[in-house]
Amino acid sequence: MAPLLAPSLLAADFGNLQSETERLAASAADWLHCDVMDGRFVPNISFGIPVLQAIHRHAQQPLDVHLMIEEPQHYLAAFRDAGAANLTVHYEACPHLHRVVQQIKALGCRAGVALNPHTPVAVLADIAADLDLVCIMSVNPGFGGQSFIPNTLRKVAELKELLIDNGSEALIEVDGGVSLDNAGALVEAGADVLVAGSFVFNSPDPVQTLADLRAYLTATLAGTAQDQR
Ligand code: DX5
Ligand code: ZN
Numbered sequence: 001m002a003p004l005l006a007p008s009l010l011a012a013d014f015g016n017l018q019s020e021t022e023r024l025a026a027s028a029a030d031w032l033h034c035d036v037m038d039g040r041f042v043p044n045i046s047f048g049i050p051v052l053q054a055i056h057r058h059a060q061q062p063l064d065v066h067l068m069i070e071e072p073q074h075y076l077a078a079f080r081d082a083g084a085a086n087l088t089v090h091y092e093a094c095p096h097l098h099r100v101v102q103q104i105k106a107l108g109c110r111a112g113v114a115l116n117p118h119t120p121v122a123v124l125a126d127i128a129a130d131l132d133l134v135c136i137m138s139v140n141p142g143f144g145g146q147s148f149i150p151n152t153l154r155k156v157a158e159l160k161e162l163l164i165d166n167g168s169e170a171l172i173e174v175d176g177g178v179s180l181d182n183a184g185a186l187v188e189a190g191a192d193v194l195v196a197g198s199f200v201f202n203s204p205d206p207v208q209t210l211a212d213l214r215a216y217l218t219a220t221l222a223g224t225a226q227d228q229r
Contacts, residue, residue, distance in 0.1 A: 003187045003217055004030035005210055006064050006173070008197035009055065010046060011144045017051070018058045020201075025060035027207040028214040031086070032061050033175070033195045035144075036079075038069035041093050042142035049075070049082045056083025064195075066114060066175065068141045069093065073100050080107040088112030088135050088173075091119055101130050112173070116141065117149050121159040128168040133193070134159060139176030144197040148177030153189045160190030183213060184220040 007029050012020040024032065034055060037046040056063055062085035069075065072089040073096075079087055087109045094100045097113065104111035112133030113124065117140060124134060136155055139146035156172055163170055173193035174186050183194055196213070203209040 001192060002221070003191060004171075004193040005213060006031040006033040006193055006195045007200045007206065007210060008033040008035055008144065008175070008195050010035040011197035011201035013201075014047075017055060021055055021058040023207060024210075028210040029061055031064040031193070032059050033064045033066060033197075034084075035066050035197075036069060037142060041070045041090065042068045044142040049078050052079065052082040052084065059083070062086065064088070064112075064173075064193075066112075066135065066195075067093075068114075073103060076100070076103055076107055076109075080109050084109055086110040086112055086133060088114050088133060090114045090116070090141070091123060092116055098127055098130070101127060105130075105132075114141070114175070115155075117151070121155055121162050124159075125162060125166060128163055128166040128170060131168060131170040133171045133173055134163070135173040135175050135195075136191075137176055138174050138178065141176070145202075146177055148179070148182050153182075153185055156186060156189040156191050180213060180216055183217060187217055187221065188224060 035046050037044045039045040063083050064086045065084040066088045070093050087104045091113050101111045110132035114135035116137050138148050138152040171192040172190055174191045175195040178194050178196040179199040200206045200209050
């Protein structure tokens, strides 16, 4: 499967969310990544349900909602109603993760679990088969524009193995510090979805940057396929 691209709107111009969202309609973006932060689970506050609703009104792509919040179980239905296609909760925020995952699926959303950089992938062994998505944080969650943590590459490869061993078809998403510098290596390690915030929106032309990323990955993957012949 060609990797999916999910630009993170956290790095977009919040004063112009309609035009920011609309200009991505004709871009290489497959999903729009929306970062919800509560100032408790992470030391920052971003946006919540009404803003997600507004994004959804103008979006053409599915909304990939990353909940960096405590007790996400109370808000899942509201985020689904606001337009979330994917709901990703943090392993570290959910003592009853199995129940939360079932709740997300019952709402008709893709169920995702995110892991902080210090959380080993092994903790997902007994839930892997129930998941649609695993998000490996390649920075500490809470802020855009941070540096990619190199250990992520090893973690993605380990997760790939864990998913295969447990008969899971979950997609592997990588979030934080993703750019042309690491995108190829991440996909080669097993990443299916790349989230990119500042790399896309801090560039002179986000639509062109997404097209460049897509072209680069297509070329990299074609090279890999040739090497394996
Ligand atoms: C970080 C968020 C990320 C963030 C990525 O807590 O989960 O989605 O927007 O931004 P960059 O690509 O700038 O690291
Ligand atoms: Zn995110």
